[in-house]
Amino acid sequence: MYHYESDQGNLDIALLGDCILTRKLSVFRESRYLEMVNSIRKNDLVLANSEMLFHEYQGTPAWDHGGTHMASDPNNISELHWLGVSMISCANNHANDYGPRGVLDNISNLDKFNMPHAGTGRHLTEATSPTYLDTPRGRIALISVTATLPANGSYAGEPTSLDRGRPGANVLRHNIQYVVPKQDLNALRKISEGLGFEKGKKRLVVSRNPGLRVDDENNFQFLNTNFAPYPKFEFSNFTVGDEYKVITTPNVEDLNRNIKWIENAKHFADWVIVSIHVHDCGKEETDSPDFVKEFAHKAIDAGTDIFVSHGSHHSYQGSRGIELYNGKPIFHGLGGFITQSSVKWSPWDAYQRYGITDQINPTPSEFETRRSSIGREYDVDRIGMHGSSYVSMQWERKECVKILVHPVTTSSQNVSIFKDRSRGTQGRPMPAQGEIADDIINRIAEMSSEFDISIAKENDIGVINLNK
Numbered sequence: 378m379y380h381y382e383s384d385q386g387n388l389d390i391a392l393l394g395d396c397i398l399t400r401k402l403s404v405f406r407e408s409r410y411l412e413m414v415n416s417i418r419k420n421d422l423v424l425a426n427s428e429m430l431f432h433e434y435q436g437t438p439a440w441d442h443g444g445t446h447m448a449s450d451p452n453n454i455s456e457l458h459w460l461g462v463s464m465i466s467c468a469n470n471h472a473n474d475y476g477p478r479g480v481l482d483n484i485s486n487l488d489k490f491n492m493p494h495a496g497t498g499r500h501l502t503e504a505t506s507p508t509y510l511d512t513p514r515g516r517i518a519l520i521s522v523t524a525t526l527p528a529n530g531s532y533a534g535e536p537t538s539l540d541r542g543r544p545g546a547n548v549l550r551h552n553i554q555y556v557v558p559k560q561d562l563n564a565l566r567k568i569s570e571g572l573g574f575e576k577g578k579k580r581l582v583v584s585r586n587p588g589l590r591v592d593d594e595n596n597f598q599f600l601n602t603n604f605a606p607y608p609k610f611e612f613s614n615f616t617v618g619d620e621y622k623v624i625t626t627p628n629v630e631d632l633n634r635n636i637k638w639i640e641n642a643k644h645f646a647d648w649v650i651v652s653i654h655v656h657d658c659g660k661e662e663t664d665s666p667d668f669v670k671e672f673a674h675k676a677i678d679a680g681t682d683i684f685v686s687h688g689s690h691h692s693y694q695g696s697r698g699i700e701l702y703n704g705k706p707i708f709h710g711l712g713g714f715i716t717q718s719s720v721k722w723s724p725w726d727a728y729q730r731y732g733i734t735d736q737i738n739p740t741p742s743e744f745e746t747r748r749s750s751i752g753r754e755y756d757v758d759r760i761g762m763h764g765s766s767y768v769s770m771q772w773e774r775k776e777c778v779k780i781l782v783h784p785v786t787t788s789s790q791n792v793s794i795f796k797d798r799s800r801g802t803q804g805r806p807m808p809a810q811g812e813i814a815d816d817i818i819n820r821i822a823e824m825s826s827e828f829d830i831s832i833a834k835e836n837d838i839g840v841i842n843l844n845k
């Protein structure tokens with residue numbers, strides 16, 4: 378009988394987290410750095426979240442953007458290949474930094490350099506649908522979605538018979554319910570009436586949204602009306618309760634669309650990975666928001682094998698805990714792995730945002746100096762806070778048997794202790810050692826304890842043994 382290797386259900390995977398890449402990685406040669414690169418490369422699959430757009434500034438800078446307007450030379454995609462990255466997720470808050478053209482330019486450059494990608498597309502179906510990677514040990518599907526996006530940008534649109542749809546990202550929106558004591562709800566009602574929002578709500582909003590929930594004694598929609606540059610209506614939903622609480626739930630339409638495509642991916646692949654970009658947090662900044670936790674469990678119920686979240690840039694690098702749900706790992710937050718956020722050119726909008734209004738073309742150094750002078754530095758209250766980690770996993774017979782947490786430092790010009798160091802260090806990962814490695818692992822262990830996951834330490838690496 379002939380045995381197929383891919384039938385064995387064995388796979389080694391590395392997940393790198395957020396990669397903001399604007400410069401080369403392949404020119405450096407410290408032995409510890411090269412050892413790390415080799416240990417990443419030996420995996421069957423290496424997944425990174427590309428919080429970057431690869432283009433040559435043909436697109437138009439978006440007014441509603443993800444922070445830094447991201448731009449990297451398309452040739453840098455080869456640097457990701459050099460690192461061993463075999464697949465990337467593109468749905469994140471930077472997807473639309475250079476408008477629909479930027480989305481399309483990024484996709485065509487990734488295709489040109491043979492980098493499989495998911496999460497953005499010419500329209501919503503393409504952005505939501507998985508990309509596949511064939512490896513000798515099986516076929517892997519990736520669905521990429523973002524829960525964080527600029528207010529007016531990013532969300533891809535479907536085509537109709539008359540138009541082409543809108544290039545953009547696969548988005549998971551969410552609903553927020555604020556729970557407050559009754560007297561606070563009544564105070565909001567009074568404010569809304571006093572400022573005239575109630576009239577606007579009845580006249581302009583309820584009439585255009587027939588399904589809108591009607592206020593009652595214990596529920597109130599506080600209408601926030603912004604009249605510049607044109608009237609824009611947003612609601613905050615308040616309800617009465619005994620304690621102050623924020624309840625978040627996934628938007629049903631976005632949830633169902635993603636679940637449908639996860640089921641489709643399960644049909645065609647041996648492993649399904651769902652990658653989500655989330656800046657938000659739950660009650661504590663180290664928690665995932667409730668709507669992401671709900672999505673993670675539903676995604677696994679629908680056939681996802683690995684659920685990975687990233688983007689929680691809290692306390693600088695933003696790692697979160699690790700959970701096992703029905704035997705499938707959920708990574709609640711991988712931190713920043715490559716953080717080279719110095720782009721070649723920033724647009725006029727960025728200068729305006731940082732108050733540089735007296736010149737049209739400040740040099741990038743003037744811009745960076747101004748930006749870091751107004752509170753871009755993060756507090757580093759624990760030594761491991763300027764560290765991050767990537768994870769790797771071993772799967773045997775389709776079971777996840779081992780997870781390794783590899784602590785790294787990724788120095789950044791935004792952290793004061795790295796400010797005067799060489800540009801060759803900045804944003805580039807290096808394996809952490811000793812006290813720093815310990816602190817990074819301890820921090821992730823603390824955040825994973827609520828999920829009954831314990832992490833042992835072996836030679837500066839965190840080890841989670843799941844083999845029963």
Ligand SMILES: [Zn+2]
Nearest residue numbers: 428469470688
């Ligand atoms: Zn982000």
